[in-house]
Amino acid sequence: MKQLGLTGSIGMGKSTTAAMLRRMKLPVFDADAVVHRLLAPGGRAVGSVLACFPGVSNDRGGIDRKALGARVFGDTPKLRQLEAILHPLVHRARRDFLRGCARRGAKLVVLDVPLLVELGNHRHVDAVLLASTSAMLQRQRVLARAGMTETIFRQILARQVPDKEKRRLTPYIVETGLGKAYAWKRLREHLRSIENDRRPALWGKNARNRVRYGNHGSRSHDG
Helix, strand or coil: CEEEEEECCCCCCHHHHHHHHHHCCCCEEEHHHHHHHHHCCCCCCHHHHHHHCCCCECCCCCECHHHHHHHHCCCHHHHHHHHHHHHHHHHHHHHHHHHHHHHCCCCEEEEECCCCCCCCHHHHCCEEEEEECCHHHHHHHHHCCCCCCHHHHHHHHHCCCCHHHHHHHCCCEEECCCCHHHHHHHHHHHHHHHHHCCCCCCCCCCCCCCCCCCCCCCCCCCC
């Protein structure tokens, strides 16, 4: 069973690409969705998060993600505390997902994991699919989001591997700004290549290529 890592910086169309992959009947592990469940009322991470970050609960008994984000954004020690709570639980969910797919005989699965490259998870997949578009369209998309500002956008970009570096490291790129028909066509072509390729992965478990980047954190703003 091959593992395909899906990546793409904020505003590049990663979420749309993940939805397309689901429509193609591929199993997709959505790490952000797992975190939502962990922080929802009754979620396994709620108690631990509140113990470390009092006052970030919502009126339903879950975690107010915006309040939590404001508490940890730009504060590396607090961010590391949060990661120490969430990452093991997300890892367990991913492991269970992969085991279930293997039992069902899946040949290719998709891992939609925030900051795949920045956290080094690209080293553990067989290939990486990059959702990308122009910097101008990326900017338009991001600044149209509710609550987004130019300052926040710059801070997020500073914590992500630049798109041009990711482009140099994988042949599997889906341009999301050239229309849906083009994106579907390229996605199908890439999946055929990945499924039929018998060589060691360019990015994956036997890859020699490595990304160089600076002080990138682990905020999940890459979709």
